[in-house]
Amino acid sequence: MPAYFVARSVFAVTALTSTLCLSGCQQTIADAPYLAAFSEPEILRAEDAGAPPGARPGSCWGRDVTPAVVETVSEQIMVxxxxxxxxxxxxxxxxxxxxxxxxxxxERRELWFESPCEEIWTEEFTASLQRALKVRGHYYGPVTGTRDGRTRAAIRRYQNTGGLDSAILSMESARRLGLIAVPRDTI
Known part of the structure; x- marks a missing residue:
């Protein structure tokens, strides 16, 4: 086999491998905002350690922590x-x-809010949430019934308009979206 043929074959395989790797990387780069910024948020049951004090038994809670904003100022003082x-x-x-x-x-701010518990998050509930957020212009993906990064990003966008910057769905937002019944005593 001639040497130039082997070199061209190696070059072709290297080019093909690079192209495949780059196409895979482009998908990862495109999904990076959803994957990195919106990892699965933690929802705590009232009975769990670390839940807010005085939480109603059987309820679930999300937490929004806003870090403190600190400014560092350097001054030159003449000695x-x-x-x-x-x-x-x-x-x-x-x-x-x-x-x-x-x-x-x-200052650092920690806000606890009631959230739907894990057993409520069925495929049907998630699909209904995606449709409700899509109609309001916050969800951009296909309705899949999967609680993924796009869904969490849409939850954050929807709740941010009301002052809650969290990817955890609050009970109040779920009620406003018509996904959970409003208790009779508050009507």
Missing amino acids: QPPEVLADGTVLSPGIFRTETQQRILK
């Missing part, structure tokens, strides 16, 4: 002024020290 002659000649430069301070601009 010794420069020595300068009348003609502008610098005999010795000024001496400065740097002081760094951190200021909290916005």
Whole structure:
């Protein structure tokens, strides 16, 4: 077999492998915002350790934690002024020290809210949620009945309009979407 034929075959296989890898990477890159930012959120039962105090037994809870916003400010403080002659000649430069301070601009916030429990999250419930969010312009994917990254992103977009920045569906949002009945005593 001629050497140039072997080299061309190796080149063709390498090019094909690279193309396949890149096409796979493009899919991963396109899905990255959904996969990385919206990992499965944690929903706690009232009986679990770490649940909010005073939670009604049998209820489930989500938690939204907003981190603190901290600003770091550095200042140059003159310790010794420069020595300068009348003609502008610098005999010795000024001496400065740097002081760094951190200021909290916005405090850390932890918000607990009631959420539908795991047993409610059937395929039918999830498909109904996807349809309700799609009609309101928050869900962009196909209705699959799977609680995936796109669904969690749509939940976050929908709830963000009401001030809750969480991918965990709140009971209040589920009621507003018509997915869970409103208790009679609140009507």
